[in-house]
Amino acid sequence: MKEKNRDDDEEREKMVAYVEGKIKWFKEKNPDLHIGDKQYSERTLEVVPGAEPSQDYVSRLEEEGFFSVDRVLEDNELINRLARGAQRLAEYNMPPTFLILYDEVWMLVKALTKLVQSSAAPENEFNGDVLVWVIDPNKDDAGFTPHRDRQPEDVELSFAYGKGFNFARVSPQYHTCWVALTDATPDNSCLYVIPKHADPGYMTGDLDTEDPLQRALKKKDDYQSIRAVPLQAGGAAIFSHRIIHWGSRGRKGPDVRPRISISFAYSKPSFEPNYLLRLQSPSKTFPEVLDRLHLASAQVIAYHDRFQPTIPALRDSYKIFKYFKTRYRHQYRKRLPPEDATEAEGNARDGSSGEDLIEAMVEEMLESEYLIQDDFDKMAAEEAGGDPPDEGDASDRLEATLEDLHDAIEKSTYEEDQEVQSSLISLRDAIRRSKHRRNN
Incomplete structure (x- = not known):
């Protein structure tokens, strides 16, 4: 027993030193961003108001399965710093999802919470599914291929029926907020969606015998329903788990800049609980820095085949996640x-x-x-x-x-x-x- 305790203590000391070294590295690479700076966060949150909800957003989410917002913050200074931070991480071959270590990301989440919760089901909470993209068409990068975010067995039960802005509505129990940190256009990759009204499988579910895309796009004029969702830096798209969407492939050229974006997922706990056992709503308190580090590591592993991180990055991510795996719910751990x-x-x-x-x-x-x-x-x-x-x-x-x-x-x-x-x-x-x- 004493030998085991001694080994555990040594392993803990090694991990503490390793984590401290990683956090120091992230601070050095992005000195204009903050990690665990409570004074900065408290001071800045007072002057970072988010976009206000509207009845139009609620209607569009119910009728089309998505809506877009021109600007989520009054001032894009924070957005621009996050974009530069993600770009720097990518330049060092570090998966850009590690951007979530920085306080500014959680300030953005907090500023968005009122908007996203009032536009979809208010019971939906941030669940920890956060990703960051740096898509460079000049490197043959492209966004994710067409997909739905979730495929529940009973699609109709994945929607909540309640009231919002004084009228009955059907709202998703899982939705995503996708924020453009740089301009997202057809030239450098933006989102494309098939709206709810043009997608026969949106509410009733997909058929085993027919491709969902082919089912929605049977005739030539069906392709005219495909909607591009270009956004200026600081804009956002909010969509349900059932919307078919994808990131386009941009064009190459010296004038084409990378598309940088970040997404946050929200869900009703009974539909999909948050990933971390002790994760609280960012609207109340920011996650601890350590939790941010191993959450980013877990996401790198979970989505490794989509982002294809370097072997050293994947190895380091596994090392961190393995040590902290007991902090995750079993629903998430089984994906790893x-x-x-x-x-x-x-x-x-x-x-x-x-x-x-x-x-x-x-x-x-x-x-x-x-x-x-x-x-x-x-x-x-x-x-x-x-x-x-x-x-x-x-x-x-x-x-x-x-x-x-x-x-x-x-x-x-x-x-x-x-x-x-x-x-x-x-x-x-x-x-x-x-x-x-x-x-x-």
Whole structure:
């Protein structure tokens, strides 16, 4: 028992030092942003009013499934600083979702809360699903492909029936606020949506026998219902979990700047509880800095196949999430590497090689829902009229991604090229060995 306590203390001390080093790094890279500065936050919140709700927003959300706001803050100074911060993180090969470490992000969430809760169901609370994009068309970047954010088994029950602004309405129990930190246009990638009235599966659910997009776009004139949602920096789009939406691919050119944006999801706890066990509404108090760090790490892992972070970033994110995983609800944890991956790491640390550790982690990931399914994969499978991708599909997809990353890194000047290439080769070989065992 004493030996175990001693080991736990040593591990805790190492993690504290590691976390302190990470937070110091983020402060140094964005000195014009703040992390855990209560005096700054309290002083500034008094002068950062958010956009006011309106009956028109409520009507548009109910009738079309989305609406847009020209400006969420009276002054865009905070928006501009966040955009610069996300850009800097991307320049250092750091997943831009780590922008949520900074106080300014939570000031933005607080300023938006009144608007988003009054426009959808007031019972919907911020649930921790926050993402940041830096989309650069000159690097062949594009937003997410067409999808719905959630595919509940009973679609009609995923809407609440109540009153807002003195009239009956149907409001989603899950909705997203997508804020443009830079101008988002067709040139550099903006959102496109299929409005509720043009989407037969919006309220009743999608069919197993028909692709949702093909169902909504059967005739040539149906394509005229597709709506672009360009936004100026500081504007926002708010939409339900059922709206089919995607981020476009912009054009290349010296005058095309990256599109930078951030999204926050809100849900009714009975529909989808918040991810962190002790996460409180940002309208009342900001999350602790430590919670922000491991939440960002968890999101990097959960969406790694969409954002494709570098191997070092993915490895660091896993290390942080693993240590703090007990702070998450089981509904969220099952989307991430399973408990056995932790045991695999412990065994590797006791004497196995680094390659054994990587192989064990890959094996566990391929066994779990982690690489096999997410909301987007399920929709894609349903659109194709088939089952979710099997383990072979997952491993093939990951192997192809690693090959692409390896080719790109060989052409880069990234200072950790040698280490990254070594990690990629080890991961690739581990996947191939796992696939060989499965096929024999």
